[in-house]
Amino acid sequence: MAPNGFRQLQLNFSGMGCWLTLAIGFGLVTTVGIGWLLKSLLVLVILLISVPIVLIVGSQFWLRRNLVEGACPACSQPLTGFRPIPMSCPNCGVALQAKDGAFVRVAPEGTIDVNVVNVDAVRTDAGDTDEVTIVDVDVLPPADS
Numbered sequence: 001m002a003p004n005g006f007r008q009l010q011l012n013f014s015g016m017g018c019w020l021t022l023a024i025g026f027g028l029v030t031t032v033g034i035g036w037l038l039k040s041l042l043v044l045v046i047l048l049i050s051v052p053i054v055l056i057v058g059s060q061f062w063l064r065r066n067l068v069e070g071a072c073p074a075c076s077q078p079l080t081g082f083r084p085i086p087m088s089c090p091n092c093g094v095a096l097q098a099k100d101g102a103f104v105r106v107a108p109e110g111t112i113d114v115n116v117v118n119v120d121a122v123r124t125d126a127g128d129t130d131e132v133t134i135v136d137v138d139v140l141p142p143a144d145s
């Protein structure tokens with residue numbers, strides 16, 4: 001008899017606690033006012049909507065400024081990379097850097113990059129011991145000048 005009565009009393013108290021919480025909340029809202037709550041909820045909703053839009057537009061602007069699409073100058077592999085980050089071609093391994101919307105080779109100071117147009121090799125056999133190979137190379141100035 002006693003445990004049953006105790007459980008019933010406990011359930012009654014929990015129901016009263018719920019009603020008491022509702023009454024305290026209603027009293028707070030009516031005395032302080034609900035305007036600040038609505039304003040803060042409105043600010044929160046505006047922030048939740050505007051922050052992702054600003055982030056998406058900003059990231060697209062940054063990508064449009066810094067993403068470079070082009071071909072490897074050594075092997076003509078199509079590449080995509082970021083402007084400030086030096087990279088290497090995944091196909092041929094040449095060190096590359098994006099400059100003026102295209103990829104250029106990263107070369108040590110003093111290296112001259114030229115385009116070879118025609119190579120003719122003529123082997124003349126003058127004798128048994130002296131083999132002379134004549135190679136004609138046409139060299140053009142760099143393409144980006």
Ligand SMILES: [Zn+2]
Pocket residue numbers: 072073074075076077089090091092093094
């Ligand atoms: Zn390459």
